[in-house]
Amino acid sequence: MDTVIVLFTRDLRVHDHPALATACAQARHVVPLFVLDPAVPAGPRTPFLLDCLADLREHLRARAGDLVVRHGDTVTETMKLAGEVSAEAVHTSADVSALARRREDRLAAGRIPLRRFPGLTVVPPGALLPSGGGDHYRVFTPYWRAWSQYPRRAVLDPPERVPIPAGIEAGRLPGREPYTGMRGGEKAARARAERWLRLSLDEYAEGRDDLAGDRTSRLSPYLRFGCLSPLELVTKAAGAFVRQLCWRDFHHQVTFAFPEIDRRDYRPREVNWRDDQDAVQAWKEGMTGMPIVDAGMRQLAAEGWMHNRARLITATYLVKYLRVDWRIGARHFWELLLDGDVANNYGNWQWVAGTGNDTRPNRAFNPLRQARRFDPEGEYVRRHVPELAGLPADRVHEPGRQAGYPSPLHPSDPPGGRRL
Ligand SMILES: Cc1cc2nc3c(=O)[nH]c(=O)nc-3n(C[C@H](O)[C@H](O)[C@H](O)COP(=O)(O)OP(=O)(O)OC[C@H]3O[C@@H](n4cnc5c(N)ncnc54)[C@H](O)[C@@H]3O)c2cc1C
Incomplete structure (x- = not known):
């Protein structure tokens, strides 16, 4: 050719x-x-x-x-x-x-x-089909078992030469504003992955939910833009981290089979979503009066990134406590997240909303309990919500505890929801 x-x-x-x-x-x-x-x-x-x-x-x-x-x-x-x-x-x-x-x-x-x-994934979407029929896996655990055994292709070296024909106008890349956020690109991605695999992988399972410790890889923006091959990463990693990369593949194969994932309920449910603009605005601004939720939302606004545990808590709060349609929250995340990608964002939002792939669609994380468990010293909240910086660990998570900070918005526990 x-x-x-x-x-x-x-x-x-x-x-x-x-x-x-x-x-x-x-x-x-x-x-x-x-x-x-x-x-x-x-x-x-x-x-x-x-x-x-x-x-x-x-x-x-x-x-x-x-x-x-x-x-x-x-x-x-x-x-x-x-x-x-x-x-x-x-x-x-x-x-x-x-x-x-x-x-x-x-x-x-x-x-x-x-x-x-x-x-774009470790296992190509559509390559694994459940034995009971269907064009994709709807449940993670059987997918994980099949995915772990799927024969992987060899990781490819970069080409030695990319022989471009002479005389093509390459075109200019737009200049960009000076920027203090995370640096993009394969070089930065490989350096971060190499360091993280060497120094932090062993402690991942134990530390991944530690909100203040921030001990996850932060490789998601690089995976989002393909600066890293997920297959290469998996071959160098092990344990719980590989399982999380399998979640990424899982949501991709769901999206491949259900491309309307960003618009339609994957598993339709009868939910009377509330139309409450003020609540949505407060949630977006990190002013709900629920400290752990506000910390997460302010981290998102400031960094374009949010810890996974905080994503679960803030999303749950919107859909299960404020009863706001998941599409509104997902759209907001999509607009701000550096790692915002269709499969992972909308797949996870539908999981949280109970319209997606969760086998227990009624579960609802209780934000206060989650906060005490995953931010026991209150450090994550104090870091992102300066109004609460002076409060001690045993009080920082409690709503309505500080002058100048709003009282909690949500009316009650989620109806019929199991609190965790
Ligand atoms: C409501 C909600 C929205 C989310 N939106 C996105 C999104 O737009 N883009 C995105 O990449 N992730 C999304 N996630 C998944 C997860 O929160 C992020 O992938 C993770 O926080 C990124 O940080 P990390 O790279 O340090 O993750 P690590 O814990 O170091 O995990 C390594 C990699 O595994 C993958 N991964 C980890 N958890 C998940 C998961 N639950 N689902 C799919 N892949 C996962 C990611 O590619 C991640 O970079 C969302 C989760 C929730 C609950």
């Missing part, structure tokens, strides 16, 4: 990249492409994304290639470039969301063959 376009989307790396590796092995010329598409706005993720793209470009240039950057509709721009370079195929990493699937279908309907490759 003479020329192949590799269309990058959220697979922004050169290590273990099947679409790129195959193009480099089979074609004389390879054109790596990224399209900045207004239909896929990155919002507050933009500086991180631009870091990822600059870093990818550097890795490709070090291999005699480049990253061609275009602006506009992904399919139109890809087809236009394919015409210019006389491409014989387009390679891309197969994705699961409705938007990505529509994009792939439109590309596949074009003149040039589209080849979809694995790489």
